[in-house]
Amino acid sequence: xxxxxxxxxxxxxxxxxxxxxxxxxxxxxxxxxxxxxxxxxxxxxxxxxxxxxxxxxxxxxxxxxxxxxxxxxxxxxxxxxxxxxxxxxxxxxxxxxxxxxxxxxxxxxxxxxxxxxxxxxxxxxxxxxxxxxxxxxxxxxxxxxxxxxxxxxxxxxxxxxxxxxxxxxxxxxxxxxxxxxxxxxxxxxxxxxxxxxxxxxxxxxxxxxxxxxxxxxxxxxxxxxxxxxxxxxxxxxxxxxxxxxxxxxxxxxxxxxxxxxxxxxxxxxxxxxxxxxxxxxxxxxxxxxxxx
Amino acid sequence: xxxxxxxxxxxxxxxxxxxxxxxxxxxxxxxxxxxxxxxxxxxxxxxxxxxxxxxxxxxxxxxxxxxxxxxxxxxxxxxxxxxxxxxxxxxxxxxxxxxxxxxxxxxxxxxxxxxxxxxxxxxxxxxxxxxxxxxxxxxxxxxxxxxxxxxxxxxxxxxxxxxxxxxxxxxxxxxxxxxxxxxxxxxxxxxxxxxxxxxxxxxxxxxxxxxxxxxxxxxxxxxxxxxxxxxxxxxxxxxxxxxxxxxxxxxxxxxxxxxxxxxx
Amino acid sequence: xxxxxxxxxxxxxxxxxxxxxxxxxxxxxxxxxxxxxxxxxxxxxxxxxxxxxxxxxxxxxxxxxxxxxxxxxxxxxxxxxxxxxxxxxxxxxxxxxxxxxxxxxxxxxxxxxxxxxxxxxxxxxxxxxxxxxxxxxxxxxxxxxxxxxxxxxxxxxxxxxxxxxxxxxxxxxxxxxxxxxxxxxxxxxxxxxxxxxxxxxxxxxxxxxxxxxxxxxxxxxxxxxxxxxxxxxxxxxxxxxxxxxxxxxxxxxxxxxxxxxxxxxxxxxxxxxxxxxxxxxxxxxxxxxxxxxxxxxxxxxxxxxxxxxxxxxxxxxxxxxxxxxxxxxxxxxxxxxxxxxxxx
Numbered sequence: 001x002x003x004x005x006x007x008x009x010x011x012x013x014x015x016x017x018x019x020x021x022x023x024x025x026x027x028x029x030x031x032x033x034x035x036x037x038x039x040x041x042x043x044x045x046x047x048x049x050x051x052x053x054x055x056x057x058x059x060x061x062x063x064x065x066x067x068x069x070x071x072x073x074x075x076x077x078x079x080x081x082x083x084x085x086x087x088x089x090x091x092x093x094x095x096x097x098x099x100x101x102x103x104x105x106x107x108x109x110x111x112x113x114x115x116x117x118x119x120x121x122x123x124x125x126x127x128x129x130x131x132x133x134x135x136x137x138x139x140x141x142x143x144x145x146x147x148x149x150x151x152x153x154x155x156x157x158x159x160x161x162x163x164x165x166x167x168x169x170x171x172x173x174x175x176x177x178x179x180x181x182x183x184x185x186x187x188x189x190x191x192x193x194x195x196x197x198x199x200x201x202x203x204x205x206x207x208x209x210x211x212x213x214x215x216x217x218x219x220x221x222x223x224x225x226x227x228x229x230x231x232x233x234x235x236x237x238x239x240x241x242x243x244x245x246x247x248x249x250x251x252x253x254x255x256x257x258x259x260x261x262x263x264x265x266x267x268x269x270x271x272x273x274x275x276x277x278x279x280x281x282x283x284x285x286x287x288x289x290x291x292x
Numbered sequence: 293x294x295x296x297x298x299x300x301x302x303x304x305x306x307x308x309x310x311x312x313x314x315x316x317x318x319x320x321x322x323x324x325x326x327x328x329x330x331x332x333x334x335x336x337x338x339x340x341x342x343x344x345x346x347x348x349x350x351x352x353x354x355x356x357x358x359x360x361x362x363x364x365x366x367x368x369x370x371x372x373x374x375x376x377x378x379x380x381x382x383x384x385x386x387x388x389x390x391x392x393x394x395x396x397x398x399x400x401x402x403x404x405x406x407x408x409x410x411x412x413x414x415x416x417x418x419x420x421x422x423x424x425x426x427x428x429x430x431x432x433x434x435x436x437x438x439x440x441x442x443x444x445x446x447x448x449x450x451x452x453x454x455x456x457x458x459x460x461x462x463x464x465x466x467x468x469x470x471x472x473x474x475x476x477x478x479x480x481x482x483x484x485x486x487x488x489x490x491x492x493x494x495x496x497x498x499x500x501x502x503x504x505x506x507x508x509x510x511x512x513x514x515x516x517x518x519x520x521x522x523x524x525x526x527x528x529x530x531x532x533x534x535x536x537x538x539x540x541x542x543x544x545x546x547x548x549x550x551x552x553x554x555x556x
Numbered sequence: 557x558x559x560x561x562x563x564x565x566x567x568x569x570x571x572x573x574x575x576x577x578x579x580x581x582x583x584x585x586x587x588x589x590x591x592x593x594x595x596x597x598x599x600x601x602x603x604x605x606x607x608x609x610x611x612x613x614x615x616x617x618x619x620x621x622x623x624x625x626x627x628x629x630x631x632x633x634x635x636x637x638x639x640x641x642x643x644x645x646x647x648x649x650x651x652x653x654x655x656x657x658x659x660x661x662x663x664x665x666x667x668x669x670x671x672x673x674x675x676x677x678x679x680x681x682x683x684x685x686x687x688x689x690x691x692x693x694x695x696x697x698x699x700x701x702x703x704x705x706x707x708x709x710x711x712x713x714x715x716x717x718x719x720x721x722x723x724x725x726x727x728x729x730x731x732x733x734x735x736x737x738x739x740x741x742x743x744x745x746x747x748x749x750x751x752x753x754x755x756x757x758x759x760x761x762x763x764x765x766x767x768x769x770x771x772x773x774x775x776x777x778x779x780x781x782x783x784x785x786x787x788x789x790x791x792x793x794x795x796x797x798x799x800x801x802x803x804x805x806x807x808x809x810x811x812x813x814x815x816x817x818x819x820x821x822x823x824x825x826x827x828x829x830x831x832x833x834x835x836x837x838x839x840x841x842x843x844x845x846x847x848x849x850x851x852x853x854x855x856x857x858x859x860x861x862x863x864x865x866x867x868x869x870x871x872x873x874x875x876x877x878x879x880x881x882x883x884x885x886x887x888x889x890x891x892x893x894x895x896x897x898x899x900x
Contacts, residue, residue: 028378032371032394032434039427040397043408050408072897094307101296101304111543115536116308119315121488122532124509126516127524130777131314134321138766138783141317158767172311174436177485178443181477185447201297212447219443223436226398236770241730242900247401249896252732254403255627257889258654267404274399275392282388327800349600349623407631414635498628502641503591503620514596514623518793520773520780 044271051264063265073249073266080245081273083160084229087167091175091224092217094168099179099216100209104188117177120170129237132166133157136238158240166234171227175220182216183209218281226274246270319532322525340526349511350527356501357491357508358534364429364490365483368437371430372482376441377471381450391442398435402495405431410499422505428496433489437482444478480542488535589618590643590831596623598796598850606846610837615830626651626734633660633824643827644834647687648734649881650888652820656686662823664688668832671839674859678878679818687820690838691853694816694871695729695739696809698794700785707786709811710746717786718760725785726761727778730768731895735817737888739788740895741879742815751891755898762899779805790817792853795869799852813875 053060067073102113120128135141136156143153156162186209194204210217232247246266253263296304325337344350375394384390397405409428410419418424452474456466472479494509501510508531516524592607594600600621608619622629622641626648633640633655647655655661664685666673672680672688680688697707704722707713717726730736744754766784769775772793779787780797787794791814794807821838823831837843844855848862854870862870 026378026382026384028374028382029384029390032375032438033390035371035434036394036397036431039409039412040431043405043412044400046412047404047408097300097303098307101300104296111539113304113308115539116311118484118488118535118539119311119532121485121492122535123315123318123528124492124512124531125494126513127318127528128314130520130524130774131317133774133777134317134781135314137778137781139781166314169311169314172307174485177481178440181440181444181481182447184477185444215443215446219439222395223398223439226395230399230401232401232403237774240900241732241768241896244896244900247403250401251403252892252896253889254407255625256732256734256736257892258627258630258651259889260407262889263404264408267401270404271396271400275396278392278395278399279388282392349596410631410635414639417639419632419636420639420641498624499631503622506623511596511623514600514625516596516773517625517771518595518599518773519597520776 047264047267050261051268053261063261064269066262067265067269076244076246076249077269077273080229080247080270083164083167083245084225087164087171087228088175088221088224090164090168091171092221095172095175095179095220096217098172099176099183102176102180103183103186114180117173121173125170125231125233126237128170129166129234132162132169132238136162136165157238158243160239160243162238163235163243166238167228167231170234171224174223174227178220178223179213179216182213182219186212214285218285222278222281225277229270229274315532318525319529321522322529324522327521340522341530343523344527344530349515350508350523353506353508353511354527354530354534356505360425360429360497360505360507361487361490363426364433365437365486367426367430368434368486369479369483371434372437372441373475373479376438376445376475376478377467379442380445381453394438395435397431398439402432402493406496406499409496413500419500420502425497425500425505425507428500429490429493432493432496433486436485436489437479440482440485441475441478444481445475448474484539491531491535589620590828590834591620591622591641592644592834593622593624593629593642593646595625595646599623602847602850605850607834607837607843610840610842611834614833614837617830619834630655630660634658638826640824640826642824643831645822645824647820647822649683649738649818649820649879650885652683652687652822653881653885655822656683660825661686662825662827664823664832664835668829669836669839671836671857674857675839676856676858676873679856682878682880682882683820687822688835688839689818689820689856690835690843691847691851691855692816692818692873692876693790693792693853694809694814694876695735695742695788696791696794696807696814696871698779698787698789698797698805698807700779700782700804701806702804704785706806706808707810710743713786713810714743714746714757714761717764718757720764722764722786724764724766725783726765727767727769727775727784727787728758728761728765729775729788730770731758731899732892733770735815736770736895737884737891738815738817738879740891741884742877745877746812751887755894758895758899768899790853791869791871792851795852809871809875813877814871816876816878818878 051063053062098113098117102110102117105113123131133140138153138155138157142156146153156165190208190212191204194208199207229245230247232245232251235243235245235248236251247270250263250266250270253259253266322340323336323338325335325339378384379387379391406428409431413419413424413427418427453466453470456470461469492509493507494513497507497510498513501507508527512524512527592603594603600623603619603621608621611617611619626646629642629645630647630651633642633645637660645655645661652661664672664680664687669688675688679692697713699706707716716722729739731740740751740754740758743757744751747753747757766778767774769778772790775787775789776793776797778784779789780802789807791807791809794805798805798807821835823835838847839857841857841860844857844860845862847853848855848866852866852869854862
């Protein structure tokens with residue numbers, strides 16, 4: 001903020017009492033903002049400084065040039081985003097009917113469904129990945145079932161296929177819980193009214209349920225996408241050298257090559273990507289609201 | 293759910309099987325007598341449970357993880373609830389930017405966060421303290437709680453709260469008796485996610501834990517890199533049982549319908 | 557009343573977990589302790605069983621074990637100078653060089669660690685005595701003896717894999733695994749030290765490699781479930797598997813020998829000098845034989861004699877090679893990048 005900006009602002013806040021009464025409704029934001037400013041932005045700046053080589057004199061963009069001047073890294077970035085989008089879309093498609101079922105059930109049935117949803121989160125990511133290996137590998141359970149029915153076997157391990165399946169599996173809870181909690185707030189009488197008025201199930205869904213649950217869909221998508229583009233253990237264990245994602249490269253740089261500056265730069269790139277997606281989503285939502 | 297069409301119910305059943313399959317495999321493996329994890333499983337034995345339940349290498353971290361999960365969830369809720377209410381109900385300047393900022397920890401890969409946080413906290417003497425570990429986990433869990441809260445709260449109109457205020461309820465009474473019950477689905481969904489995330493978080497815990505604060509995922513991961521026997525499956529099964537018991541207690545106390553359903 | 561009984565239920569659940577924890581902890585913590593590091597599982601068990609008792613007997617000080625990975629420990633020490641949560645750190649060969657360069661470690665000497673005198677130079681001199689390895693593991697080949705024959709030499713093995721003789725049933729360490737670059741260096745040595753040829757060869761075997769493995773446990777999983785018949789693997793871990801009743805599996809180190817992995821033990825700068833005693837215990841006869849029995853890896857102390865069954869498994873020192881890490885350390889990031897780009 002320049003001094004002009006501050007001067008431009010100051011006439012609006014003439015007295016200290018005025019400042020307080022203006023800000024008082026925003027007190028609620030303070031604890032979280034302060035917490036994140038210190039404990040998140042602090043380390044983030046440290047990371048940024050590391051990526052720019054600021055421990056020595058001056059600023060050096062060499063690490064960023066390394067990323068953006070190399071078609072390999074650009075491709076990895078693109079594939080990381082594509083994987084994130086694909087997993088998000090699949091989770092939304094699979095998760096929606098499930099969330100709806102949760103919202104429209106009650107009692108024991110509902111509890112069981114909620115429990116079923118969080119099952120994947122109960123097991124450590126490495127252990128879960130080994131579970132998938134047992135299921136998907138050449139001599140695994142899936143192929144055992146397939147071949148006993150005389151069907152051709154599948155090879156899903158060490159490709160994007162297996163990676164995507166395992167990621168959808170663990171991301172689904174985030175999508176479903178987000179969706180279900182907004183669908184809960186939706187009054188079922190709205191749908192009943194639509195049905196009485198002769199709307200088909202699909203029309204009711206498209207015109208009433210879906211628009212009213214957009215907020216939950218957005219929440220779920222943001223959580224799934226951001227988590228997905230940041231995860232690497234699943235990709236490392238179920239993928240191969242040809243299924244590379246940015247966080248896995250970061251892991252290698254930190255743990256094997258011991259190159260924090262390069263890892264830090266890649267981390268900043270990933271952060272920027274996700275922040276842009278968050279911003280874009282906020283933009284889109286606003287234009288949509290304005291249109292409707 | 294019984295009112296749903298057959299295809300819908302079948303679909304739900306299929307997805308539930310998909311969700312449970314790899315975990316059921318793990319649970320199955322925990323009861324085998326074999327030294328290795330194979331399919332189909334061979335032999336029945338409780339030896340792996342005996343091993344992990346008497347092994348401080350697993351039990352101490354399990355307790356640590358449990359405490360850390362509860363503490364991170366509680367701290368996240370305390371930070372996120374006022375922020376969510378303010379964001380939805382007040383004119384916040386640059387709302388999109390503030391929101392994006394609050395959710396941004398979601399987008400930093402945890403390994404990067406962990407490394408920079410370690411060096412940052414160490415400057416304040418928190419590099420080896422349990423508080424540092426808690427801070428690290430709250431950074432990770434708080435956006436989930438905030439986002440799920442916003443998702444629910446944004447869909448609720450201000451009318452009920454306004455009515456309460458008009459009828460003379462103070463700010464706190466309105467909050468306790470009107471707002472809080474309305475946002476409960478978001479609170480519980482976010483709280484469950486936060487607890488489970490913290491319970492399973494490994495990158496931050498690896499760098500910020502000490503011999504006294506080792507968490508289960510950390511000890512599990514270092515065990516797993518060099519050993520692959522059903523002990524890992526057994527401790528995972530124990531982990532599942534604990535979470536199930538927790539969910540049951542939650543359900544008993546707050547009632548089945550209140551677990552995710554808002555009180556109307 | 558309902559609230560109360562719920563609180564009671566929650567307390568009970570907590571108490572149950574707590575009680576089993578206490579039972580598992582068994583011994584009371586003493587005020588004085590040193591913190592040493594170990595990889596998880598059997599490694600940590602070996603430290604608790606073989607190194608810690610020796611040290612505790614000598615000094616009366618308790619040993620606490622921090623499990624994890626080399627790079628994590630290094631970061632913890634680096635971030636907390638003067639306040640290190642670790643006293644004796646075990647690092648990978650490369651991390652040990654890095655840590656010494658940053659001045660994080662104490663230099664060892666025969667005065668401080670008498671048993672150092674019996675350790676061959678190869679296991680500490682290249683590190684300028686800032687670290688010493690108590691054991692070594694050799695990279696060889698574990699194979700399914702029912703379906704494939706013992707590989708004779710690395711060159712022959714690579715050519716046979718590339719010719720499809722083993723089918724698509726091979727697992728090989730990835731260049732991005734901690735010791736991947738070392739194995740890559742070793743392959744290059746088979747072809748006059750030319751790293752380009754090593755990459756060529758890796759590309760040639762790629763169609764037959766089920767997975768270039770990045771963690772030892774996934775590699776073992778592939779072999780144990782029959783996904784692969786040929787696994788390039790560590791000797792000690794291979795014998796641990798074979799000895800668990802898997803007679804069909806055999807292990808051998810092809811000519812002219814195998815590259816080794818070391819566990820570099822160092823005293824962290826600023827640690828209590830009593831920590832040297834711990835390293836002396838690691839290098840003592842008691843520590844060496846005990847650790848070998850648990851881990852199936854040979855110790856480095858040349859004066860120690862082992863039981864026959866153990867000796868039969870050991871890859872003799874003449875057959876192993878320690879890569880010149882101080883020479884290749886600067887090239888490793890480049891190799892990793894090249895591996896990522898070329899091996900997809």
